[in-house]
Amino acid sequence: MEPQGAQVKVTFTTTEADIQLPEAKRQLLVPADIRRYGLSRILNSESMLDTGAIPFDFLVNGSFLRTSLDEYLQSNGLSLESNVSLQYVRSLIPPVYEASF
Amino acid sequence: ATHLNETERTLRDFSEALNMWTKFQTKTHPLSLSLSSQLRLILTPSQSTKLSGSFRTGKRLNIKKIIPYIASSYKRDKIWMRRSIPSKRAYQILLCVDDSSSMGENSSSGRLALESLVMVARALTMLEVGQVGVLGFGTDVFVAHDLTAPLFASHDAGARALQHFTFRQEGTDMVRLLRSTIDQFRDARLLQAGSSSGEDLWQLALILSDGLVQSKDHARLRPLLREAMEQRVMVVFIVMDDAAQNKKGRSVLELNQATFDPDGVPVIHRYLDSFPFPYYLIVHHLEDLPGALAALLRTWFAEVNA
Numbered sequence: 352m353e354p355q356g357a358q359v360k361v362t363f364t365t366t367e368a369d370i371q372l373p374e375a376k377r378q379l380l381v382p383a384d385i386r387r388y389g390l391s392r393i394l395n396s397e398s399m400l401d402t403g404a405i406p407f408d409f410l411v412n413g414s415f416l417r418t419s420l421d422e423y424l425q426s427n428g429l430s431l432e433s434n435v436s437l438q439y440v441r442s443l444i445p446p447v448y449e450a451s452f
Numbered sequence: 453a454t455h456l457n458e459t460e461r462t463l464r465d466f467s468e469a470l471n472m473w474t475k476f477q478t479k480t481h482p483l484s485l486s487l488s489s490q491l492r493l494i495l496t497p498s499q500s501t502k503l504s505g506s507f508r509t510g511k512r513l514n515i516k517k518i519i520p521y522i523a524s525s526y527k528r529d530k531i532w533m534r535r536s537i538p539s540k541r542a543y544q545i546l547l548c549v550d551d552s553s554s555m556g557e558n559s560s561s562g563r564l565a566l567e568s569l570v571m572v573a574r575a576l577t578m579l580e581v582g583q584v585g586v587l588g589f590g591t592d593v594f595v596a597h598d599l600t601a602p603l604f605a606s607h608d609a610g611a612r613a614l615q616h617f618t619f620r621q622e623g624t625d626m627v628r629l630l631r632s633t634i635d636q637f638r639d640a641r642l643l644q645a646g647s648s649s650g651e652d653l654w655q656l657a658l659i660l661s662d663g664l665v666q667s668k669d670h671a672r673l674r675p676l677l678r679e680a681m682e683q684r685v686m687v688v689f690i691v692m693d694d695a696a697q698n699k700k701g702r703s704v705l706e707l708n709q710a711t712f713d714p715d716g717v718p719v720i721h722r723y724l725d726s727f728p729f730p731y732y733l734i735v736h737h738l739e740d741l742p743g744a745l746a747a748l749l750r751t752w753f754a755e756v757n758a
């Protein structure tokens with residue numbers, strides 16, 4: 352399957368021992384327009400953590416990702432060549448339905 | 453095509469580049485020797501692999517000549533084929549180095565690529581098989597060493613090529629690189645045809661890169677790779693995948709990509725599954741490159757001579 356849009360390479364990290372990814376799965380190419388909800392779905396998917404529906408939040412460079420990844424890159428003067436480190440944590444915010452991801 | 457953004461890009465300091473070239477050349481010298489002796493056997497065959505021609509004596513009968521032979525009352529008796537002396541081969545080789553920022557920053561791919569560049573350039577210089585050029589690519593394509601310039605006999609020539617690589621380009625446009633490579637080879641073939649005769653010209657592009665290309669470009673690369681093949685240009689992709697850095701699950705071999713199907717369900721694929729280059733090798737250690745490259749070229753020559 353050929354993806355439609357641009358991609359960016361991310362590396363997932365976490366400090367929570369029970370939701371660690373195997374080392375081979377920590378780096379991943381994701382759609383550049385992805386947001387928290389899409390990333391959360393990927394992490395929960397069968398090929399990744401296989402955790403079903405835990406809502407995750409993502410820390411990038413110390414703050415929560417609240418935009419799409421490409422918006423984050425743009426506002427920080429980074430390009431699609433960057434490898435973005437994403438630290439995932441169980442979300443403390445009550446799950447809110449998001450129409451887009 | 454040498455003028456692209458020449459003024460916009462900042463060059464690496466010459467003395468720094470000279471230090472790098474000297475250091476890499478010393479470090480990779482045994483590998484250059486090994487590669488050049490392996491390539492000598494592959495690139496300059498002493499015996500033709502094909503039987504051909506019409507002779508009175510020879511190695512094997514030419515079946516097509518038998519009926520005319522009988523029909524001519526055994527007068528047209530040049531019915532044998534021989535291994536003929538191979539025609540002299542000339543090579544034009546472009547070493548294409550990825551200058552995009554994914555090669556630098558937190559990655560050691562850039563350094564491995566430059567060491568590989570020095571090692572291969574020196575091996576080809578020792579061989580004296582033809583012309584060697586160096587291209588850089590990222591968001592654009594530039595010439596770091598012209599195909600018609602003398603080979604890398606001096607450290608100065610090498611250093612001037614290395615000066616161009618700073619790994620700051622904010623994109624990896626492989627489509628543009630292939631387009632430019634095919635065009636440059638077409639021009640170079642015309643030039644060569646005007647200056648010499650009787651030589652068999654072979655054109656080879658070696659791409660040194662971390663292999664990270666936007667997946668949406670994979671489909672756009674396929675027709676260009678076909679075009680290269682039709683132009684008799686061989687393209688070899690050498691993926692820089694430093695073992696020292698990548699032992700913690702960071703190898704491109706294990707890299708996956710996530711997409712969403714029309715229902716929004718995530719789908720995970722191996723990145724290399726859609727990688728469009730038919731000839732590629734993955735280099736974890738520089739020491740692997742001479743053997744791997746020679747093996748690949750040997751296979752390819754066997755295929756085109758079959």
Ligand SMILES: [Mg+2]
Nearest residue numbers: 552554624664
């Ligand atoms: Mg790149």
